[in-house]
Amino acid sequence: MSDATSSLDPVQLGAYFDLIEVTSLLRHAVEQQLRESGDLSYVQFQLLARLGDSPTGSHRMTDLADGVVYSRSGLTYQVGLLEKEGLVVRAPSPDDERSVTVTLTGAGRELLAKVLPGHVEVVSGLLFAPLSHDEVRSLAGLLAPVRDHMRATPPRSAASRRRKGGA
Amino acid sequence: MSDATSSLDPVQLGAYFDLIEVTSLLRHAVEQQLRESGDLSYVQFQLLARLGDSPTGSHRMTDLADGVVYSRSGLTYQVGLLEKEGLVVRAPSPDDERSVTVTLTGAGRELLAKVLPGHVEVVSGLLFAPLSHDEVRSLAGLLAPVRDHMRATPPRSAASRRRKGGA
DNA sequence: CCGACTTGCTTCGAATTCGAAGCAGAGGTA
DNA sequence: TACCTCTGCTTCGAATTCGAAGCAAGTCGG
Numbered sequence: 001m002s003d004a005t006s007s008l009d010p011v012q013l014g015a016y017f018d019l020i021e022v023t024s025l026l027r028h029a030v031e032q033q034l035r036e037s038g039d040l041s042y043v044q045f046q047l048l049a050r051l052g053d054s055p056t057g058s059h060r061m062t063d064l065a066d067g068v069v070y071s072r073s074g075l076t077y078q079v080g081l082l083e084k085e086g087l088v089v090r091a092p093s094p095d096d097e098r099s100v101t102v103t104l105t106g107a108g109r110e111l112l113a114k115v116l117p118g119h120v121e122v123v124s125g126l127l128f129a130p131l132s133h134d135e136v137r138s139l140a141g142l143l144a145p146v147r148d149h150m151r152a153t154p155p156r157s158a159a160s161r162r163r164k165g166g167a
Numbered sequence: 168m169s170d171a172t173s174s175l176d177p178v179q180l181g182a183y184f185d186l187i188e189v190t191s192l193l194r195h196a197v198e199q200q201l202r203e204s205g206d207l208s209y210v211q212f213q214l215l216a217r218l219g220d221s222p223t224g225s226h227r228m229t230d231l232a233d234g235v236v237y238s239r240s241g242l243t244y245q246v247g248l249l250e251k252e253g254l255v256v257r258a259p260s261p262d263d264e265r266s267v268t269v270t271l272t273g274a275g276r277e278l279l280a281k282v283l284p285g286h287v288e289v290v291s292g293l294l295f296a297p298l299s300h301d302e303v304r305s306l307a308g309l310l311a312p313v314r315d316h317m318r319a320t321p322p323r324s325a326a327s328r329r330r331k332g333g334a
Numbered sequence: 335c336c337g338a339c340t341t342g343c344t345t346c347g348a349a350t351t352c353g354a355a356g357c358a359g360a361g362g363t364a
Numbered sequence: 365t366a367c368c369t370c371t372g373c374t375t376c377g378a379a380t381t382c383g384a385a386g387c388a389a390g391t392c393g394g
Contacts, residue, residue, distance in 0.1 A: 018310035024236035069191040143185035
C-alpha cells in the first residue's frame with residue numbers, strides 16, 4: 001500500500017467535489033424533465049435507453065443491473081413497473097432457463113422517442129453549454145480511462161455471495 | 168457554439184454516459200467504505216464533511232441542503248439521525264429566529280477524522296489512480312465552469328413555491 | 335401598526351431503494 | 365447419475381427519499 005494516498009491535493013479535492021456536485025445537479029434537472037415529459041424516473045429512463053441501444057432491444061436482467069449500477073432487487077422492482085406500463089416485456093431466456101430477457105415494446109420505444117429530445121436538450125444546456133467541442137472531447141478522454149479502471153476494480157470485497165462475517 | 172441541441176455527438180454522448188457511470192461507481196464504492204469504517208451513509212458523510220470544512224463548524228439547514236443537493240425534508244431526517252448519534256447539534260440561529268444552525272460536535276469531528284483517511288484512499292484509488300496530476304488539473308478545469316453554469320441556471324421552473332400546474 | 339408575501343424548517347404519507355434470504359436452473363466432478 | 369457449488373432472479377422487511385402541506389418568523393408597502 002502506498003502511503004501517498006493519505007491525503008488529496010486541493011486540485012484533486014476540487015475535482016472530486018465538482019464531479020459530485022455537477023452530477024447531482026445534472027441528475028436532478030434531468031429527473032425533473034423526465035417526470036414532466038414522460039412520467040419516468042431517471043432509472044426507468046436509463047433502462048429504456050439501454051434497451052433501445054441494443055440491436056435486439058433486449059437485455060438480461062443482470063446486464064441491465066450492471067449497466068445501470070443498480071441492485072438486483074431494485075431492478076426487479078423497476079422492471080416490474082415498466083412491464084405493468086407495457087413498456088417492456090419479460091421472457092425467459094432461450095439459452096439459460098434461469099435468465100430473464102427484458103425486451104422493449106413498441107410503446108416503450110415510442111415513449112423513449114418522445115422524451116429523448118427534451119432529455120438531450122437538458123443535458124446539452126446544462127452540461128455541455130459552457131464547454132467547447134474540444135473541451136468536451138478532453139472531458140471524454142479523461143473519463144474513459146477512469147471508467148475502465150473502475151469497471152476493472154472489484155468493489156472492495158469481491159466475494160460474491162460468500163458468507164460474510166465470521167471465519 | 169453548436170446550435171444542435173436536438174441531438175448529441177457520439178463524443179458528447181460518451182462523455183455524458185461516462186460521467187454518470189463513473190460517479191455511480193465511485194459513489195457505490197465510497198458508500199461501502201463509509202458504512203464499514205464508520206457506519207455512515209454517503210449523505211451523512213457529506214454533511215459532516217461540509218460542517219468540518221466550515222471555520223465555525225456550523226451551517227444553516229438551507230445551506231447544507233443546497234450544498235449537498237438534497238431535499239429539505241430529507242435533510243431534516245438525516246440531521247435528526249446525526250443529532251441522535253451525538254455527531255451534530257441543532258440550535259436556533261441568533262440572527263434569524265426561524266433559521267436552524269447545525270454544528271459539529273467533538274464526537275462528530277472525531278468520527279470524521281476516523282473515516283476520512285479511508286475515504287480519501289478509495290477516491291484516490293478509484294478516481295485518480297488512472298490520471299496523471301496534469302490530467303486531474305484538466306479535469307478540475309473542465310468541471311469548474313460546468314458547476315458554475317449549473318449553479319447559476321435555475322432548475323427549469325424557478326418559481327420557488329408558486330403553484331405549479333395551472334395557467 | 336396591519337396585511338400580504340416570502341423564507342426556513344418540520345411533519346406526513348407514499349414511493350423507492352437496498353441487503354438478506356430463498357428458490358430454481360446450470361456446471362463440474364467422482 | 366448423484367452431489368456440490370455457483371449463478372440468476374424474486375420476495376421480504378427495513379431504511380431512506382421525496383413532494384406537498386403546514387407552521388412560525390421575517391420583510392415590505394400602505
